[in-house]
Amino acid sequence: MAQVSIDSERFSRRFEAFSEIGATENGGVNRPSLSDANLEARDTLVEWLSEAGLDVRFDEMGNIFGRREGRDDDADPVLFGSHIDSQYNGGKYDGVVGVLGALECIEALNDAGETTRRPLEVVAWSNEEGVRFQPDMLGSGVYCDVFDLDYAYAREDKDGKRFGEELERIGYKGDGPCEAADLHCYFELHVEQGPFLEQQGLPVAAVEGVFGFSWLNVTFEGQANHAGPTPMDMRHDAFVATADVTRAVRRITATEGTDLVGTVGSVDVWPNAINVIPERVEFTLDFRSYDDAAVDAAVERIEREIAHAAEREGLDYEVEQIMRVDADPFDRDCIDTVVDAAETVGCEYTRLVSGAGHDANYLNKITPTSMIFVPSVDGISHRESEFTEWDDVVTGAEVLLEAVRTKAAE
């Protein structure tokens, strides 16, 4: 077998060029789903996939596929990739590393003149980030039959523009159906978005699964009165109760499950005036763990805390669990394939569980799946300052290449 290897310089050149598309002043990118910058990124990717000799198509959700024939072209293909849409003023590594890393694997195989037994398909999923159109992972979600196409098309951004219309506007509403083909397996290379790899000084991780999570919307409703003449014992302060619950999140995460995390991320206060007692607060809770029982216990405990806080302040309240997703273990064989690939590459590695959701979660429903993580410096993600050492990106792509080669040979 010929030497097959990632060309760090070519990969880097493409990555730098791609990072210019929708570049922000502070070193990030602003390429939200179906924006003009996202269109330019799509066109660039399609051009590069074609130049690499792939047969490029996009489906009715705008998911972009590039296919490389195998020796046995009727065999189920190995699919690998990620996404190229970004957060508003997000980082340039998130998603892109997985898509351009997949392209670089193809180039490496081309250089070596190696044809795999199974066909290979590189993919860039539409609307992974849920910032312009909610929910996130919409392209892979329709592909894996989690969402209906009509539901996806009807998603609106804050200006009332629909996903389906915007997809048509930028010219990426394909003719082909968005539905799962028979696949052999799926791999996704991605930045960790957490601190563990950097803390441990390791370049890659085989991802064993993804945290389950629960999202709650909470509303407290009290009484807006003047902050001066209203004595403390006559208040019905919706924000004081919110503060109580926020403190309780820390108590709960300190005592329920070692990997449990909890966050109050969004908080809106009415009437939000310096001299008026808050009448109404709407806020969100996010609990995550790889242990579903820990998530359920946290939800149960926080619901009691919400009730107690409301009782103390004399408030009405509502709690709604808007999302509950179970922990999602990846395929044992695919995980082992990544581990073996890291051994072959000769890099240090560990096994990790992902706290964040990925397109791989949905793919895992329909085909054996695993992921490869490379470090996020300071654990930072979804921000312009997101950074990964280039050598680690290259190592991640090398592991991806070996994992794909292994599975494509089966």
Add this chain to the structure above:
Amino acid sequence: MAQVSIDSERFSRRFEAFSEIGATENGGVNRPSLSDANLEARDTLVEWLSEAGLDVRFDEMGNIFGRREGRDDDADPVLFGSHIDSQYNGGKYDGVVGVLGALECIEALNDAGETTRRPLEVVAWSNEEGVRFQPDMLGSGVYCDVFDLDYAYAREDKDGKRFGEELERIGYKGDGPCEAADLHCYFELHVEQGPFLEQQGLPVAAVEGVFGFSWLNVTFEGQANHAGPTPMDMRHDAFVATADVTRAVRRITATEGTDLVGTVGSVDVWPNAINVIPERVEFTLDFRSYDDAAVDAAVERIEREIAHAAEREGLDYEVEQIMRVDADPFDRDCIDTVVDAAETVGCEYTRLVSGAGHDANYLNKITPTSMIFVPSVDGISHRESEFTEWDDVVTGAEVLLEAVRTKAAE
């Protein structure tokens, strides 16, 4: 001396008619400063003041005065009134009770054919509520030389319209200078906006002074990271620190000074997303007491709590005291005059300190001042559901009348 008494029916008729101006569906009024509804209220008041035989004028700040000659017309007049602008969708009693109550005092004197020794002046101050143009109490503030006229004219609403231009637009920019005349004293009848009178089952209070207060703006700045992969011990969560400080406000008010109140009223969170750790929170603190030392102690303690919360979470922070107003005791003799008036009227009464600021605060700087409170049912104010029993409003006007007659006889 002839019988001089408030005509409850006439007063009520006018109050009901006035409440129709800018009336809201839920029984309140929407007459923010210099709005078209405020103009209609001004025109109605001017008409009624004129019909009552008063010499009406308005100054360059749009403060409206109605003068009734005294037997000794060179003597310093007794000034009494309040304001007729409202909160957005506010209550119909706030301010109006004091202005129409003052007019009713004039009518009662007219009915009895009584001419006081000193001239009487009824006043309606401009822009008492600081909801459209900040700060509040702008008309009385310029009158009492707290603010410059140019400063007042340059205040902008959220659409960028200036106070001076809007005053001219509605035709209430008068020629006369807005500056304090020589006054004998000032009285203001107002709803309590707190619960004490209702709790004690009393119709009126002689107001002995107004709470001092401190307003702080606080900013916490941490790090926005993904709520999933970021472990609890690596977080720099600006909202958790805000919750800590909010709890500390309750601890401080429970232990510093018996009348101390503290409120976190306005809270803004960035990026305010369900799955992102809050990077930045800006919030306000409002501490009030009649004991200035208690306010200062509260500010000192909360500043330490803010520093500790920031240290625990690893945040940057800023604290700015944007306003510090000392407690304001009213004139002993004017307070006694109100108490004597209540005795004369034969109603039950108490002495109270106001938690809220009033035009009377500024008048107190330039002339002997006191106020008369009538109950606010459930302590509610600044809301459409603001309510005072009509009999209590009438009792308040009777006390005002007696207090004004006493001082006007001096």
